[in-house]
Amino acid sequence: MLWLGIVILFIIFVIIVLLFSFIHGEFNFSRVKDNDTLSVEMRALFGLIRYRYVIPIIQFKGLTKGILIKSEIITKSSSKLKDESKGQITKEKILYAYNQAKEAIVYTLNLYDWMKQTLAKVECTDLKWITRIGVGDAPETAITTGAIWGIKSSLLGFSIRYVNLTAKPHIDVIPQYNEKQFSTDFRFAGRIRVWFVVFAGVRLISRAAKVKGGIRTWIQIALKTRARVKTAS
Incomplete structure (x- = not known):
């Protein structure tokens, strides 16, 4: 009986430790000349679970064909490329996602409030957004730089309203006078405790x-989304 009690206490201790651990997430986007790279990484349970989704190729194919993307998935268990696929983001897919979101809002009581309460528990641990801009003319470059600063300030103020910013953001717009250039590097890293994710799900x-x-609606949305993902892959 003593050993049984010790085992039960140990299991309870492990569960508590896991519930109070963090789920870490990182979002990175960079554009240099015509090369775009986007990556999303999730880590949980002290790094035992790791998922990384990378889109190294993003090509705009026009209004009819949409955006062509090449994606790669890397997991902690293999530490290697798990899946590589190509897909397209079209107008139809965007409208489908929009309609699914509207349906979820209709069939969920105060979904917007739930989203605000959940985002409020997200801690932003790193925020960087560096942009280099040049339009070939010094006065026009200065005007464009000011406009981009205004857009960034507005977006930063909007995001701070919803997440808990714990790190000093690194935001900058660097003018490139007398040359044509546009490059940007964006990084957002955040974390949330496991117990609150469980609580938010409940x-x-x-x-x-x-x-x-x-x-029933949420189940249907999940099944339809899974079927479309399988079809696309």
């Missing part, structure tokens, strides 16, 4: 259950 289910057909 609250989301509870809110959906309070609307007639809410749970």
Whole structure:
């Protein structure tokens, strides 16, 4: 009986430690000349679980064909490329995602409030956005630099309203006078505790259950999304 009690206490201790651990996320986007790179990385359970999604190629193919992307998925277990695929972001896919989002809002009680409360628990640990801009003329470059500063300031003020900014942001716009150039480097890193993700999931289910057909709608959305992902891959 003593050993059983020790085992139970140990299991409880491990569960508490895991619940109070962090889920870390990073979002990176860079553009240098015509080369775009986007990556998303998630880490959990002290790095035991790791998922990295990389899009090294983004090409605009026109209004009809949309955006061509090449993606790579890397997991912690293999530490190597798990999947490589090509896909397109078209107008139809954007409209489909928009309609699915509208349906989720309709069939979930105060989904917007749930999103605000969840984002408020996200800690921003790193925020960097460096842009180099030049349009070939010094006065026009100065005007463009000021306009970009205004856009960045507005977006930064908007984001601070929703997430907990714990790090000093590094925001800059560097004018490149008398030359044509545009490059940008954006990085956002944040974290949230596991226990709050679990709690947020329970609250989301509870809110959906309070609307007639809410749970069924969320299940249908999940199944449709999974089927489209399999078809695309």
